[in-house]
Amino acid sequence: MDNKKPHGERALFECAELILPWLDPPELASISSTCKTLYHISKTITARRTSDASRAFENFPIPFINAVDHQPYFYFIYTPSQILPSPSSSTSPQFQRQSWGSSNSMVKPKLNSSCVNTGRPSLESVSLGSEYGEEGYGCDCETCGEAGDGGFDCPCSRLNWGEIMSECGPSCRCGLECPNRLTQREVSVQLKIVRDQRKGWGVHAAQLIRQGQFVCEYAGELLTTKEARRRQHMYDELSSGGRFSSALLVVREHLPSGKACLRINIDATRVGNVARFINHSCDGGNLLTMLMRSSGALLPRLCFFASRDIQEDEELSFSYGDTRLTLNGLHCFCGSPNCFGILPSECT
Numbered sequence: 333m334d335n336k337k338p339h340g341e342r343a344l345f346e347c348a349e350l351i352l353p354w355l356d357p358p359e360l361a362s363i364s365s366t367c368k369t370l371y372h373i374s375k376t377i378t379a380r381r382t383s384d385a386s387r388a389f390e391n392f393p394i395p396f397i398n399a400v401d402h403q404p405y406f407y408f409i410y411t412p413s414q415i416l417p418s419p420s421s422s423t424s425p426q427f428q429r430q431s432w433g434s435s436n437s438m439v440k441p442k443l444n445s446s447c448v449n450t451g452r453p454s455l456e457s458v459s460l461g462s463e464y465g466e467e468g469y470g471c472d473c474e475t476c477g478e479a480g481d482g483g484f485d486c487p488c489s490r491l492n493w494g495e496i497m498s499e500c501g502p503s504c505r506c507g508l509e510c511p512n513r514l515t516q517r518e519v520s521v522q523l524k525i526v527r528d529q530r531k532g533w534g535v536h537a538a539q540l541i542r543q544g545q546f547v548c549e550y551a552g553e554l555l556t557t558k559e560a561r562r563r564q565h566m567y568d569e570l571s572s573g574g575r576f577s578s579a580l581l582v583v584r585e586h587l588p589s590g591k592a593c594l595r596i597n598i599d600a601t602r603v604g605n606v607a608r609f610i611n612h613s614c615d616g617g618n619l620l621t622m623l624m625r626s627s628g629a630l631l632p633r634l635c636f637f638a639s640r641d642i643q644e645d646e647e648l649s650f651s652y653g654d655t656r657l658t659l660n661g662l663h664c665f666c667g668s669p670n671c672f673g674i675l676p677s678e679c680t
């Protein structure tokens with residue numbers, strides 16, 4: 333900061349550096365037109381937002397790259413893992429704010445649910461982890477062992493059933509370095525979010541990703557089915573006007589009895605992580621989806637792994653399709669040889 337600036341101007345500058353990162357793009361645009369100082373600070377904030385969609389929540393910055401139009405970044409609230417929406421979320425679309433693009437936004441944020449206006453990225457009104465039943469069962473291993481032919485030498489890994497994998501959880505004795513917590517250490521591959529004329533934003537590899545490597549979780553708000561239906565209806569109406577992309581995913585976990593299934597609704601439209609930008613491919617793309625349950629947790633998380641080696645710059649994709657899907661009429665531009673021409677959409 334420039335100490336030679338007159339006191340009044342310095343105070344305005346300091347105040348603006350604290351407040352402006354909390355504004356959304358329309359608010360930022362309108363305040364930037366009021367004076368030169370605010371114009372320059374807004375420009376810097378926009379540049380910082382463009383350079384890291386993850387707001388330092390992940391291990392590497394995830395930049396927005398746009399060579400097709402003038403959209404610098406897509407505005408949303410970042411959560412590295414799935415969360416419960418605040419009780420007011422269904423009535424107020426402005427329920428959450430998150431500082432994004434402040435001068436110390438390269439500092440890795442601490443996850444908590446308090447709203448501390450430090451200028452660093454943080455989540456407001458967001459409850460994480462243990463608040464949805466993650467306390468309880470956990471292992472007591474000295475070391476959980478390494479993955480081998482027989483899997484981990486840890487009772488948590490023996491909880492794997494069918495399509496669902498199990499990792500150590502919040503009540504286990506081991507820490508984040510435990511080999512049985514592969515999907516809990518943030519996004520560890522380098523990614524970028526690239527604009528496409530027809531598909532909007534999409535996620536591309538910014539390094540070679542090896543087959544089987546963990547890429548990211550699909551993080552967002554965990555909704556009740558009633559709320560998911562309400563939002564899907566609203567999103568369908570908005571999408572029909574064009575220029576709106578929703579990111580509500582419905583996952584069904586089939587229980588061992590085979591007679592029932594658990595429906596998990598993850599909405600990453602307003603609050604999500606980098607996975608909210610992954611586009612659909614009719615041929616299944618290059619990502620494998622796995623349900624991952626942390627020991628003691630009620631609900632599993634949806635995780636993406638590379639289904640084959642993915643070259644640097646290649647777009648990441650998976651199939652949104654499912655036997656229970658209907659067609660919503662949006663054109664598919666996945667470009668695969670067996671493209672159906674229309675995007676699958678959940679019949680909620």
Ligand SMILES: C[S@@+](CC[C@H](N)C(=O)[O-])C[C@H]1O[C@@H](n2cnc3c(N)ncnc32)[C@H](O)[C@@H]1O
Nearest residue numbers: 531532533577579608609610611612664665666
């Ligand atoms: C989860 S979002 C993916 C990110 C989105 N492209 C964006 O710009 O925010 C899903 C939306 O992306 C677009 N999309 C995804 N895959 C597509 C494809 N293969 N062809 C055309 N549009 C696609 C559709 O608008 C869809 O509703």
